[in-house]
Amino acid sequence: AQTVTQSQPEMSVQEAETVTLSCTYDTSESDYYLFWYKQPPSRQMILVIRQEAYKQQNATENRFSVNFQKAAKSFSLKISDSQLGDAAMYFCAYRVIQGAQKLVFGQGTRLTINP
Amino acid sequence: GAGVSQSPSNKVTEKGKDVELRCDPISGHTALYWYRQSLGQGLEFLIYFQGNSAPDKSGLPSDRFSAERTGGSVSTLTIQRTQQEDSAVYLCASSLAPRDRGDQPQHFGDGTRLSIL
Numbered sequence: 001a002q003t004v005t006q007s008q009p010e011m012s013v014q015e016a017e018t019v020t021l022s023c024t025y026d027t028s029e030s031d032y033y034l035f036w037y038k039q040p041p042s043r044q045m046i047l048v049i050r051q052e053a054y055k056q057q058n059a060t061e062n063r064f065s066v067n068f069q070k071a072a073k074s075f076s077l078k079i080s081d082s083q084l085g086d087a088a089m090y091f092c093a094y095r096v097i098q099g100a101q102k103l104v105f106g107q108g109t110r111l112t113i114n115p
Numbered sequence: 116g117a118g119v120s121q122s123p124s125n126k127v128t129e130k131g132k133d134v135e136l137r138c139d140p141i142s143g144h145t146a147l148y149w150y151r152q153s154l155g156q157g158l159e160f161l162i163y164f165q166g167n168s169a170p171d172k173s174g175l176p177s178d179r180f181s182a183e184r185t186g187g188s189v190s191t192l193t194i195q196r197t198q199q200e201d202s203a204v205y206l207c208a209s210s211l212a213p214r215d216r217g218d219q220p221q222h223f224g225d226g227t228r229l230s231i232l
Contacts, residue, residue: 004157006157033218042225043204043206043225043226043228044223044224044225044226045158045206045208045223046223047220047221050218050220052218091157091158093158095218100163100171100173101146101148101163101165101171101210101213102148102160102163102171102174103148103150103158103160103221104160105157105158105159106157107155107156107157108155108156108157
C-alpha cells in the first residue's frame with residue numbers, strides 16, 4: 001500500500017525567508033504523481049505544485065519549488081520569500097498514474113509566518 | 116458557480132441520526148471524489164465516481180456510509196446511524212475524466228464540517 005509521511009507537524013518562518021517542508025512516501029510503483037496542497041482556514045484544498053515521477057526536472061511555480069529524489073522517495077517543498085498569505089496547512093499527496101485515481105495524503109504540516 | 120459547491124457548510128446532529136451531505140461538481144467534470152478529514156489529520160479517500168462506471172467504494176469505512184451520483188452530476192454522501200467518530204470535515208472534489216498520460220487536477224470544495232453530539 002502507498003503511504004505518505006510528513007514528519008514536521010509544525011513549522012515557522014520569518015516573513016521573506018525560505019522554508020522547506022519535508023515529505024517521504026512509500027510505493028512499489030515506478031510511475032506516479034506527487035503533489036503539494038495548501039489548506040487555509042477556509043478548508044478548501046488548493047493545488048500548489050505537481051511533479052510527475054517520470055520527469056527528472058524538479059517542478060517550480062513562482063516562489064514554490066520541489067526537491068524530488070526518486071530513489072530516496074523524498075519530495076520536499078521549498079517556499080522562497082515567504083509571505084503572510086502562505087500561512088496554512090500543507091499536505092503532500094501521491095497518486096498512481098494508471099488505475100486508482102484517489103489521492104493519498106500525508107498528515108500535514110502547519111506553517112506559520114512570523115511578521 | 117465556477118467551483119465545487121458543498122452543502123451544508125456545517126452540520127450538527129445527534130448520535131444515531133442519518134445525515135446527507137451534498138456535492139455539486141464543476142460543470143463538465145465527470146470524475147467526483149469524496150474524502151474525509153478528521154481533526155488534525157490528512158484527507159482519507161472514501162469513494163470515487165467516473166462517468167457511468169461502477170464507483171470505487173474501497174475507502175468507505177463501514178456499511179453505514181453510502182454515496183450516489185444522480186445524472187452524472189450532483190452527488191450525495193449518506194451516513195446512517197451516525198457515531199461520534201464520524202465527526203470530521205467531508206470534502207468533495209471533481210476533475211475532468213482521467214486520461215492515460217497527464218494529470219487531471221482535482222478541484223476541491225470547501226467541505227462540510229459534521230459534528231456528532
